[in-house]
Amino acid sequence: MNEKATELDKQFQPALSERRWYPVWEAQGYFQPRGEGTPYCIMLPPPNVTGTLHMGHAFQDTLMDILTRYHRMQGDQTLWQPGTDHAGIATQMVVERQLEAAGQSRHDLGRQAFMERIWDWKAESGGHIVRQMRRLGASCDWTRERFTMDEGLSRAVTEVFVRLHEEGLIYRGKRLVNWDPVLHTAVSDLEVLSEEEDGFLWHLRYPLSDGSGHLVVATTRPETMLGDAAVAVHPEDERYKHLIGKTITLPLVGREIPIIGDDYVDPEFGSGCVKITPAHDFNDYAVGQRHDLPLLNIFTPDAKINDSAPEAYRGLDRNVARKRIVADFEAAGLLEEVRPHKLMVPRGDRSKAVIEPYLTDQWYVKIAPLAEPAIAAVEDGRIRFVPDNWKNTYFQWMHNIQDWCISRQLWWGHQIPAWYGPDGRIFVARSEAEAVAQAAAYYGQTTDLVRDHDVLDTWFSSALWPFTTLGWPEQTLEFRTFYPTSVLVTGFDIIFFWVARMIMMGLKFTGEVPFREVYIHGLVRDAEGQKMSKSKGNVLDPIDLIDGIDLEDLVHKRTSNMMNPQAASKIEKATRKEFPEGIPAFGVDALRFTFASLATQGRDIKFDLKRIEGYRNFANKLWNASRYVLMQMPVGEDLNTGDAELSVVDRWIISRLQETEAEVRAAFDGYRFSDAAHAVYQFIWGDYCDWYIELTKPVLSGDFSPELQRGARRTLVRVLEAALRLLHPIMPFVSEEIWQQVAPLAGKPGDSIMLAPYPQPDSLRIDQSAVEEVEWLMACIRAVRTIRGQMDIAPGREIPLFLQGGDAMDRERITRFQPWLTRLARLASMEWLAADVAPPPAALELVGELKLLVPLAGLIDLGAERARLEKEVARLQADRARSQGKLANASFVDRAPAEVVAKEREKIEELSLAIQNLDVQLRRLEAL
The missing domain is CATH 3.90.740.10 (Valyl/Leucyl/Isoleucyl-tRNA synthetase, editing domain)
Structure with a gap:
C-alpha cells in the first residue's frame, strides 16, 4: 500500500487555530478592499468606546462578518467599516468615577484638563470591545477604524450643524426634555x-x-x-x-x-x-x-x-x-x-x-422637512427593509415625528459650535475665528464671545456615520466607491434612534440614501426565551463561551456587583444548578455557527448551550473526516492528472454539492442565515461525512479499478475543498486550518481560503440519474439500520437479508450495489425469495415495492424483547398520565407560566409518539 500523509493534528484545537490565523489575516491586509469587483460595504454600528462584547454584539457582528466574508470571496470590493462611538454619558461617568475615587471632580480639573484625562483613558482602556471583536473573527478593515470624536468626524459634525442652522433647521428653544437630575x-x-x-x-x-x-x-x-x-x-x-x-x-x-x-x-x-x-x-x-x-x-x-x-x-x-x-x-x-x-x-x-x-433651553433639529424625503426613500424602494414588515414601524415613527433635542449638558462630546455675544445673540460658526468675525460685523467692533458649554447628543454624530467615515465632506475615493453602502445590519430597537436619522441625514447631505437594505435581526434571549439581564443572572458572556470559565469564576462574575444579598444568593444557586462544572470552551467557530443557525428573519433567538455543543461536535466531525480524507491521499501522487473514472456515488456527491451551493447562495443573498447554516450542516455532516465517505470505502479498499479509486480520491478531496469554502463565512478558523492542507491536493492552492472564490453551482454537473440511484441505495441501507434499531440488534453484528418483490431495476441495482450494501448494512448474506415463497419470521421494511426482510431466528430472544418493549410502554404511559393530570388541574393551568404549560403539552405529544412507535414494534413481534 502506498505511503499516506496528513498534516492535521489528531484533535481540532480551536484556540490554536484562532491564535494562528487571525493575526495572519490582519497583517497580510486581507480585510482591506481589493480587486475590481462590485463595491460592497457594511457599516459597523459603532459600539460604545466604554463597552464590552455582549451576546447581542456577538450575534450582530457574526452576521455582518458572514456577509463580509461571503462577498469578499465572490470577488466584490468589500469593505466592513469599523469604528467606535465616544458614548458621551458613559465615558464621562467612567472618568468621573476615577476622579471621585481620588477625591476630585471634573470641576476641580476644568474642562480642558478633564477632556485630556478622557483622551488618556481612551488611549489606555478604550479599545477593549474592538479587541474582543477580533477574538470573534471579525474581518473589519481595521486600518480604516474611525472614532466619532476623531479629527475628521468632528470637522464633519461641525459642518453639518452649521449648514442645518443656516437653513433654519437647527434652532434653540425652551421645551420639556428627559432630565437626569444626577447627571444634570x-x-x-x-x-x-x-x-x-x-x-x-x-x-x-x-x-x-x-x-x-x-x-x-x-x-x-x-x-x-x-x-x-x-x-x-x-x-x-x-x-x-x-x-x-x-x-x-x-x-x-x-x-x-x-x-x-x-x-x-x-x-x-x-x-x-x-x-x-x-x-x-x-x-x-x-x-x-x-x-x-x-x-x-x-x-x-x-x-x-x-x-x-x-x-x-x-x-x-x-x-x-x-x-x-x-x-x-x-x-x-x-x-x-x-x-x-x-x-x-x-x-x-x-x-x-x-x-x-424638565423645562430647559436646548438645541433642536426641525425634523419634519428631513423626514419627508426619508419616508419617500422607503416608499419608492430605494431602501428595503428585511423583513419587509419593519418598514411599517419605520413609517409609524416617521409620520409622527417630533423635533429632535440634540444638546446635552456634558463636557465629553462635540461641543456645540455656537458663541454668545454680550446681549445673548447667538453666532453659529465653523470656528471661533469665524464666530468672532460674524460678531464684529454685527456689533461693528470686536467683541468677547462665550462658547456654548453644551455638547451634541452622541446620536447626532452617529447619524452621520455612513458618509463621514468614508471622508465626507471631501469627495474621497472611498466615498465615491462605497457610498451608498450596501446593507445595514441592526436591531429593531434603534430603527428610529439611528436608522431613521441616518436616512434623513444621508439624503440631506449627499443626495443619496446611506444604504440600500436594512436587515433587522431579533434579540438574543436565554434558552427559556427570557431577556438576558444581570438582575436575572442569566447573562452569557460570548468570550466565556469561546474560552470557557470555571464554576466559581462564573458565580463570582454573576453576583459580585449585586447589592441585594438575597438576589445574589438566588442567582448563585441557579448558576450552580445550571452549570455544575462551569462552561466548557466551545471556540469561536461553534459560537458563530450557533448564531447563524438561530438567525431566523426578524425573530428573537433562544440561545441554548446544547446547540453550541452540537456545533462544536460538528467542527470536530469535519476535522476528523478531513484527517481521514488526507490519510487516503498517496504521498507524491497528483490526483488532478492521470486517468480517473467517477462512480455513481462520486457523481451523486458532486450533484449534491451543486444543489447545496445554489441553496446556500440563495439563502445568504436573502439574509436567511439559518437556512444557509442548515444547508451547509446537512451537506457536510449528512451527505459528505455520514454517507459519501462511507460509500467510498468499498471502492478504496475493494476490488475496483485504479481509475475508479483515483476518481474517488479526487472527488473526496475536491468536494471537501469546495465544502470548506462554502462553510468559511460561518466558520472561518476551522475551514482555514483544514483548507491549507486540502487545497493543494485539490489543485486549488492559495494564500488563504478567505481570498478563494466562493463556490459557484454548475447545473450541468448535476447527474439526476446518479442522485436517484444513490438515494435508492441509501434508502435500502437505512431500512436495514431501522430494523436493527427497532429489534435492538447490535450495530456491528453481520446479519442475513432476504429480498422479495420489487422490479427488474431493483434486482439490477441490488446486484450492482452489492459491495456497498454488504459493507454499509453489515450483511452476512443476501438472498432473493420468490414472490410465492413465505418468508421465515422476519422484520420487514419497504423500499418502494421492494421488501427487505431480516430473519430474526437466532438474532433476538422474542420473549425478552416483547417484555422489554411492554415495560417501556408502561413507563411512558405513566409519564404521560402524570402530565395529563397536571393539565387537567385548572389551578395549574391558570397559575403556571405559559411556557411551563406549553412544555407539558409538548411532553404529552412526544410521549404519545414514542408509545405509538413502540406499539408498532410490538405488533411486528406478535406477527412473527
Whole structure:
C-alpha cells in the first residue's frame, strides 16, 4: 500500500487555530478592499468606546462578518467599516468615577484638563470591545477604524450643524426634555428605562374658588402640584362640564387656576379630574400648549424645589417634598384617600435616577422637512427593509415625528459650535475665528464671545456615520466607491434612534440614501426565551463561551456587583444548578455557527448551550473526516492528472454539492442565515461525512479499478475543498486550518481560503440519474439500520437479508450495489425469495415495492424483547398520565407560566409518539 500523509493534528484545537490565523489575516491586509469587483460595504454600528462584547454584539457582528466574508470571496470590493462611538454619558461617568475615587471632580480639573484625562483613558482602556471583536473573527478593515470624536468626524459634525442652522433647521428653544437630575443633562428616550414599580395614587381635594365645593384629582406625584396650571375634565363629562371655565384655588399655594375641558382626560380613570402641570409632564405640556397655560417650573436641576414655590418647600428634595405636601394636605383635611398603585417609573439607564420632564433651553433639529424625503426613500424602494414588515414601524415613527433635542449638558462630546455675544445673540460658526468675525460685523467692533458649554447628543454624530467615515465632506475615493453602502445590519430597537436619522441625514447631505437594505435581526434571549439581564443572572458572556470559565469564576462574575444579598444568593444557586462544572470552551467557530443557525428573519433567538455543543461536535466531525480524507491521499501522487473514472456515488456527491451551493447562495443573498447554516450542516455532516465517505470505502479498499479509486480520491478531496469554502463565512478558523492542507491536493492552492472564490453551482454537473440511484441505495441501507434499531440488534453484528418483490431495476441495482450494501448494512448474506415463497419470521421494511426482510431466528430472544418493549410502554404511559393530570388541574393551568404549560403539552405529544412507535414494534413481534 502506498505511503499516506496528513498534516492535521489528531484533535481540532480551536484556540490554536484562532491564535494562528487571525493575526495572519490582519497583517497580510486581507480585510482591506481589493480587486475590481462590485463595491460592497457594511457599516459597523459603532459600539460604545466604554463597552464590552455582549451576546447581542456577538450575534450582530457574526452576521455582518458572514456577509463580509461571503462577498469578499465572490470577488466584490468589500469593505466592513469599523469604528467606535465616544458614548458621551458613559465615558464621562467612567472618568468621573476615577476622579471621585481620588477625591476630585471634573470641576476641580476644568474642562480642558478633564477632556485630556478622557483622551488618556481612551488611549489606555478604550479599545477593549474592538479587541474582543477580533477574538470573534471579525474581518473589519481595521486600518480604516474611525472614532466619532476623531479629527475628521468632528470637522464633519461641525459642518453639518452649521449648514442645518443656516437653513433654519437647527434652532434653540425652551421645551420639556428627559432630565437626569444626577447627571444634570438631558437624555434621549433610548437612555430612559421604564419599569413597573409599586407606588401610590393620592386623591387630593382642590377647593372651588367660589366656595361651592371641591374637585378630587388623583396623582402619583403630589409634589408637582406646586406647579399646577389647571385642572382638566373631559368636555362631555356630565359631572363636570358645567364647571368648565370656573377656577379652583390651589391648596398650599393659594393661586387660582382654571378648570378646562380637554379630550385628553379619561373620564373612567380616578375621579375624572386631572391636574395639569405643563412644565413637569409631557402629556400635560401638550394640553398646556392647546390651552395657552403658563409653564411653571418648580424644580432645580438636581430635582429640588426651587424658589418659585412657597417658602415652606424650597430646597427640599422632591421625595422629601412629597411627604411634606401629603402631610400638609392631610392636616388641612384635603387628603381624600391613598391607594396602592403600580406605575411605570422612568429611570436613567446610567444613573438609575428617576427621570424628570424638565423645562430647559436646548438645541433642536426641525425634523419634519428631513423626514419627508426619508419616508419617500422607503416608499419608492430605494431602501428595503428585511423583513419587509419593519418598514411599517419605520413609517409609524416617521409620520409622527417630533423635533429632535440634540444638546446635552456634558463636557465629553462635540461641543456645540455656537458663541454668545454680550446681549445673548447667538453666532453659529465653523470656528471661533469665524464666530468672532460674524460678531464684529454685527456689533461693528470686536467683541468677547462665550462658547456654548453644551455638547451634541452622541446620536447626532452617529447619524452621520455612513458618509463621514468614508471622508465626507471631501469627495474621497472611498466615498465615491462605497457610498451608498450596501446593507445595514441592526436591531429593531434603534430603527428610529439611528436608522431613521441616518436616512434623513444621508439624503440631506449627499443626495443619496446611506444604504440600500436594512436587515433587522431579533434579540438574543436565554434558552427559556427570557431577556438576558444581570438582575436575572442569566447573562452569557460570548468570550466565556469561546474560552470557557470555571464554576466559581462564573458565580463570582454573576453576583459580585449585586447589592441585594438575597438576589445574589438566588442567582448563585441557579448558576450552580445550571452549570455544575462551569462552561466548557466551545471556540469561536461553534459560537458563530450557533448564531447563524438561530438567525431566523426578524425573530428573537433562544440561545441554548446544547446547540453550541452540537456545533462544536460538528467542527470536530469535519476535522476528523478531513484527517481521514488526507490519510487516503498517496504521498507524491497528483490526483488532478492521470486517468480517473467517477462512480455513481462520486457523481451523486458532486450533484449534491451543486444543489447545496445554489441553496446556500440563495439563502445568504436573502439574509436567511439559518437556512444557509442548515444547508451547509446537512451537506457536510449528512451527505459528505455520514454517507459519501462511507460509500467510498468499498471502492478504496475493494476490488475496483485504479481509475475508479483515483476518481474517488479526487472527488473526496475536491468536494471537501469546495465544502470548506462554502462553510468559511460561518466558520472561518476551522475551514482555514483544514483548507491549507486540502487545497493543494485539490489543485486549488492559495494564500488563504478567505481570498478563494466562493463556490459557484454548475447545473450541468448535476447527474439526476446518479442522485436517484444513490438515494435508492441509501434508502435500502437505512431500512436495514431501522430494523436493527427497532429489534435492538447490535450495530456491528453481520446479519442475513432476504429480498422479495420489487422490479427488474431493483434486482439490477441490488446486484450492482452489492459491495456497498454488504459493507454499509453489515450483511452476512443476501438472498432473493420468490414472490410465492413465505418468508421465515422476519422484520420487514419497504423500499418502494421492494421488501427487505431480516430473519430474526437466532438474532433476538422474542420473549425478552416483547417484555422489554411492554415495560417501556408502561413507563411512558405513566409519564404521560402524570402530565395529563397536571393539565387537567385548572389551578395549574391558570397559575403556571405559559411556557411551563406549553412544555407539558409538548411532553404529552412526544410521549404519545414514542408509545405509538413502540406499539408498532410490538405488533411486528406478535406477527412473527
